[in-house]
Amino acid sequence: MGLLVDGVWRDQWYDTSKTGGRFERSKSQFRDFVTKDGQPAEGRERGFKAEPGRYHLYISYACPWAHRTLIFRKLKKLEDVISFSVVHHFMGENGWTFKTGDGATGDQLYGLDFLHQIYTKADPHYSGRVTVPVLWDRKTETIVSNESAEIIRMLNSAFDEWGDASVDLYPAPLRAEIDAVNELVYENINNGVYRAGFATTQEAYEEAFGQLFAALDTVEERLSRQRYLAGERLTEADWRLFTTLARFDPVYVGHFKCNLRRISDYPNLSNYLRELYQVPGVAETVNMRHIKAHYYGSHASINPTRIVPVGPEVDYSAPHDRGRLAKAA
Numbered sequence: 448m449g450l451l452v453d454g455v456w457r458d459q460w461y462d463t464s465k466t467g468g469r470f471e472r473s474k475s476q477f478r479d480f481v482t483k484d485g486q487p488a489e490g491r492e493r494g495f496k497a498e499p500g501r502y503h504l505y506i507s508y509a510c511p512w513a514h515r516t517l518i519f520r521k522l523k524k525l526e527d528v529i530s531f532s533v534v535h536h537f538m539g540e541n542g543w544t545f546k547t548g549d550g551a552t553g554d555q556l557y558g559l560d561f562l563h564q565i566y567t568k569a570d571p572h573y574s575g576r577v578t579v580p581v582l583w584d585r586k587t588e589t590i591v592s593n594e595s596a597e598i599i600r601m602l603n604s605a606f607d608e609w610g611d612a613s614v615d616l617y618p619a620p621l622r623a624e625i626d627a628v629n630e631l632v633y634e635n636i637n638n639g640v641y642r643a644g645f646a647t648t649q650e651a652y653e654e655a656f657g658q659l660f661a662a663l664d665t666v667e668e669r670l671s672r673q674r675y676l677a678g679e680r681l682t683e684a685d686w687r688l689f690t691t692l693a694r695f696d697p698v699y700v701g702h703f704k705c706n707l708r709r710i711s712d713y714p715n716l717s718n719y720l721r722e723l724y725q726v727p728g729v730a731e732t733v734n735m736r737h738i739k740a741h742y743y744g745s746h747a748s749i750n751p752t753r754i755v756p757v758g759p760e761v762d763y764s765a766p767h768d769r770g771r772l773a774k775a776a
């Protein structure tokens with residue numbers, strides 16, 4: 448685990464010394480957009496035109512943020528339009544690597560060894576964390592974006608000429624609702640598990656823990672009344688929650704000490720998780736081996752023996768009861 452400082456790799460764990468033991472996620476720095484016409488998005492200088500075969504994703508199967516992009520690529524039927532490379536699940540002193548085997552593909556574009564070399568290829572003086580996902584432009588050989596929340600928006604609409612335009616996961620009439628749910632879910636749940644797990648003081652951990660379970664209770668209540676987070680339609684908000692839920696019982700309960708309740712203890716959340724998992728194409732984006740091996744194996748300060756627990760038994764393909772709630776035609 449480390450970061451780049453003016454283009455030079457430095458092996459270094461998160462610094463929580465100035466924040467009272469609180470983990471604070473740094474902001475993604477590559478924030479451009481692929482658009483249908485190639486014009487820069489509002490307030491941006493660089494423009495990137497949607498074209499089939501031009502863009503490549505660098506992802507980790509373990510990472511919930513990268514997982515979002517893989518799900519969108521699948522649901523929007525962009526498999527032949529956007530290619531991808533899978534980093535190795537072990538993230539050690541060199542950060543994410545392109546070691547192959549066990550489902551890791553290596554760097555499909557350049558055959559490089561480390562993800563940080565992709566960052567310095569885009570910007571030789573880059574300073575900051577080297578994270579997945581990365582949306583890479585083959586044509587200008589640079590990173591368009593390393594922010595998953597924005598990459599999924601691009602996948603949702605920019606490539607409709609070649610993908611499935613009938614699938615819209617950010618429909619205009621629901622945007623305000625989706626944005627509001629995202630805010631609650633991002634801070635307290637998606638990032639909340641990390642804030643609990645990476646906290647280095649009791650106080651910081653308990654603060655994140657309390658917020659996490661309060662938010663899960665809120666979402667559980669909402670899902671007792673409606674089928675999906677924004678109502679009767681599956682949207683971006685659901686997929687953003689899904690990648691955290693899928694990792695919760697196998698990893699976050701133990702490794703990140705998020706153990707007040709398991710998702711399997713929540714009747715609505717657990718059935719909802721199974722419904723989403725069973726949406727055609729989604730199960731194949733979930734690689735539980737990478738997920739468990741990555742977290743338990745890569746965070747030596749949390750799990751020094753790197754032993755990966757054998758349990759729990761989870762079966763997201765078991766039947767669910769969500770058919771009792773209305774779904775838009």
Ligand SMILES: N[C@@H](CCC(=O)N[C@@H](CS)C(=O)NCC(=O)O)C(=O)O
Pocket residue numbers: 448449475509510511512513542576577578579580593594595596
């Ligand atoms: N805001 C980013 C966060 C991405 C992120 O933090 N990814 C993690 C893996 S789950 C990572 O690559 N961490 C490496 C590091 O922090 O050094 C996004 O949503 O795209």
